[in-house]
Amino acid sequence: MQITVTINGVERAADVEPRLLLVHLIREAFGLTGTHIGCDSTNCGACTVLLDGVPVKSCTMFGVQADGRAVTTVEGLMQNGQLHPIQAAFKEEHGLQCGFCTPGMMLTGAALLEHNESPSDDEVRWAISGNICRCTGYMNIVKAVQTAARAMASEKTPAAAPAAS
Amino acid sequence: MLPARFEYHRPGSLDEATALLDRFGDEGKVLAGGMSFIPLMKLRFAAPGHLVDINRISDLSGIEESEGWLRVKSVTRHNEIAGSDLVKSRYPAMATAAPLIADPIVRNMGTIGGSLAHADPAGDWGSVMLALGGEVVAHSSSGDRVILVDDLFDSTFTTTLRANEIISEVRVPVPPARSGGTYLKLERKVGDFATVGVAVQLALDDGHIGSAGIGLTAVGSRNIKAADAEASLRGAEPSDEAFAEAARLAGRAAEPTSDLRGSAEYKRNVVEVFVRRGLSRALEIARAS
Numbered sequence: 001m002q003i004t005v006t007i008n009g010v011e012r013a014a015d016v017e018p019r020l021l022l023v024h025l026i027r028e029a030f031g032l033t034g035t036h037i038g039c040d041s042t043n044c045g046a047c048t049v050l051l052d053g054v055p056v057k058s059c060t061m062f063g064v065q066a067d068g069r070a071v072t073t074v075e076g077l078m079q080n081g082q083l084h085p086i087q088a089a090f091k092e093e094h095g096l097q098c099g100f101c102t103p104g105m106m107l108t109g110a111a112l113l114e115h116n117e118s119p120s121d122d123e124v125r126w127a128i129s130g131n132i133c134r135c136t137g138y139m140n141i142v143k144a145v146q147t148a149a150r151a152m153a154s155e156k157t158p159a160a161a162p163a164a165s
Numbered sequence: 166m167l168p169a170r171f172e173y174h175r176p177g178s179l180d181e182a183t184a185l186l187d188r189f190g191d192e193g194k195v196l197a198g199g200m201s202f203i204p205l206m207k208l209r210f211a212a213p214g215h216l217v218d219i220n221r222i223s224d225l226s227g228i229e230e231s232e233g234w235l236r237v238k239s240v241t242r243h244n245e246i247a248g249s250d251l252v253k254s255r256y257p258a259m260a261t262a263a264p265l266i267a268d269p270i271v272r273n274m275g276t277i278g279g280s281l282a283h284a285d286p287a288g289d290w291g292s293v294m295l296a297l298g299g300e301v302v303a304h305s306s307s308g309d310r311v312i313l314v315d316d317l318f319d320s321t322f323t324t325t326l327r328a329n330e331i332i333s334e335v336r337v338p339v340p341p342a343r344s345g346g347t348y349l350k351l352e353r354k355v356g357d358f359a360t361v362g363v364a365v366q367l368a369l370d371d372g373h374i375g376s377a378g379i380g381l382t383a384v385g386s387r388n389i390k391a392a393d394a395e396a397s398l399r400g401a402e403p404s405d406e407a408f409a410e411a412a413r414l415a416g417r418a419a420e421p422t423s424d425l426r427g428s429a430e431y432k433r434n435v436v437e438v439f440v441r442r443g444l445s446r447a448l449e450i451a452r453a454s
Contacts, residue, residue: 001173018173018216019206040166042204043356045270055270060203064173065218108270129355130268 003067007032008076018064022056023047025063026073034074034103038132045131048104049073055111057130074103077110085151086110086144095144097135104131109145118149168206175218179333182219183306186329189215195331196220197240197279200271225278225333228252234336239278239301244269246277256337257450258346258364262293265348268356278332281317284324284387287358290335291318291388292380293348296364297337303330318387343369345450349439350382353426359383360426361435363415365443367398369451374398379411379440384419384432391415394440403448412440 004013007030014029026035026049038046040059047058050072077084086106089095096102105128112119112127119127124142133141176182186193194213196202197220205211219225225240228249235256237246246252247263266272266280266289280290281301293299294314301317303310303326310330317324326332340346346366350359362382368375377398379391394414401407421432 017170019168019170021167024167040207042200042271045268048270054273056274057270060200060271061274062173062199062203064175065199065220067175127269130270 001064001067003064005030005063005066005068006070008072009070014063016063018062020063021059022049022061022063022066022071023058025066026058026071029063032073032075036100036103038100043132044101045104045108045128046101048107048131050107050111053111053114055108055130072107074106077106084110084148085155086113086148089144089148089151090141093140093144093147095136095140101131101133101135105133105141109141109148112145113149113152116149117153119145121146166207168203169209169212171206171213172215173218174215175221177221179219179222179224179304179331180306182217182222182331183304183329185215185217186331187306189217191328193217193328195282197282198242198275199279200267200275201283201285202279219331230339233339235339237277237335239332239334240276241278243267243272243275243277243280247272255340255344256297256346257447258293258296258348258366259337261346262289262348262350262362262364265289265350265352271356277335281314281335282324282326282332284318284320284322285358286321286385286387287362287383288388289348289350289359289362289364289382292362292364292382294335294337295380295388295390296346296366296378297340298366298378299335299337301332302334302336303327304333305330309333315390321386340366341368341370341375343451343454345447345452345454346378347443347446347450349443351435351439358426361421361432361439363436363439363443365440365447367403367444367447367451369403369448372402374401374403374407377411377444379415379443381415381419381436383426384421384436386420389418389420391418391440393418398444403444408441408444411444412437415440 036046038044042060192214196218253260299314350362364380366378381389394411416437419436421429
């Protein structure tokens with residue numbers, strides 16, 4: 001089946017079997033291996049990507065379901081050579097150890113910050129409760145998401161000032 | 166893991182979808198959120214020849230109250246229900262249950278209609294709908310058929326839906342003024358299936374209990390309606406004694422089995438504790454409403 005997916009802002013076409021999972025489409029057809037396959041059973045969240053901005057588990061969706069839609073993977077977080085604030089914060093706060101869960105964690109965190117500019121510990125923990133990390137114990141992941149929130153808020157403040165005047 | 170091969174169809178309307186089901190018969194299967202069904206396909210427990218994806222049928226999404234019913238279109242995601250002000254304002258059992266289903270990412274895709282059609286005895290919506298007296302509208306090319314959720318569940322993963330029917334709407338009666346409800350779920354960790362879940366709904370009528378609904382999750386081959394417990398509450402004074410008796414009867418209605426989540430005896434005990442707690446909470450809400 002012929003499909004077109006906008007992946008990280010770029011429209012890509014592929015001819016796929018309907019049974020091909022979205023995660024395989026991303027990794028194999030599009031060659032973007034930042035999206036990881038963890039449990040392959042909808043539990044761990046390592047394969048999390050954003051579908052039209054909403055986090056989904058790409059191991060539990062078919063590639064054909066993304067036809068005509070926009071997918072963001074970890075490779076799409078960086079803009080104009082600049083790390084996304086969530087990437088910078090994961091680095092700064094040591095929000096990762098082995099790094100396997102990190103792409104999914106960062107995408108879930110970035111999606112949370114789109115509608116919650118200043119999440120509490122509990123709100124971050126609630127949001128990432130579908131993403132499993134076996135290294136960090138989550139402390140630094142929570143800190144990283146909050147650090148990113150502060151960075152994004154301070155980026156916004158100067159830009160907002162002229163609009164308000 | 167890849168599922169067995171299938172042909173994929175993405176109808177743009179409900180009528181188009183039911184026409185496809187008419188054509189494929191037992192070989193056709195509806196794909197809603199897919200959060201339970203795709204894993205089953207990957208494990209090859211299910212291998213439909215034709216998959217009819219209803220995710221893009223816009224008529225199948227949304228929540229509204231009309232003509233005495235709360236109507237939730239079948240492809241409405243768990244997270245939309247959890248975030249609905251309407252649901253939060255008058256349907257506390259649904260509002261409590263929705264954020265306890267699976268995990269936040271699964272809730273972005275999983276749907277209420279899919280969950281009911283899947284008929285997992287550990288599914289949370291089933292019990293909530295039993296407590297609320299919910300119904301589903303089953304649509305086919307021959308029209309709509311309304312099925313009480315209690316009559317929808319046959320056994321584990323088996324419903325009374327026909328092969329050419331699609332749940333288009335899930336609906337519950339608008340509760341009377343002094344009503345309350347809640348959902349209690351014991352799970353080992355976030356995202357796990359319930360060890361035990363209990364949904365409770367209660368309406369007061371002049372200080373007495375006008376009606377009560379109790380649904381049980383993960384303690385039998387289907388979601389169980391604790392009918393004897395409900396009957397014992399009808400017309401009773403809301404009291405610890407009445408709630409304890411309802412809890413005992415609900416425990417008797419449960420048919421738990423021992424597994425890695427706990428022994429049958431333990432689960433039955435949790436049912437009793439949850440029914441008592443749930444009724445007390447529902448009463449608080451009803452009195453405050």
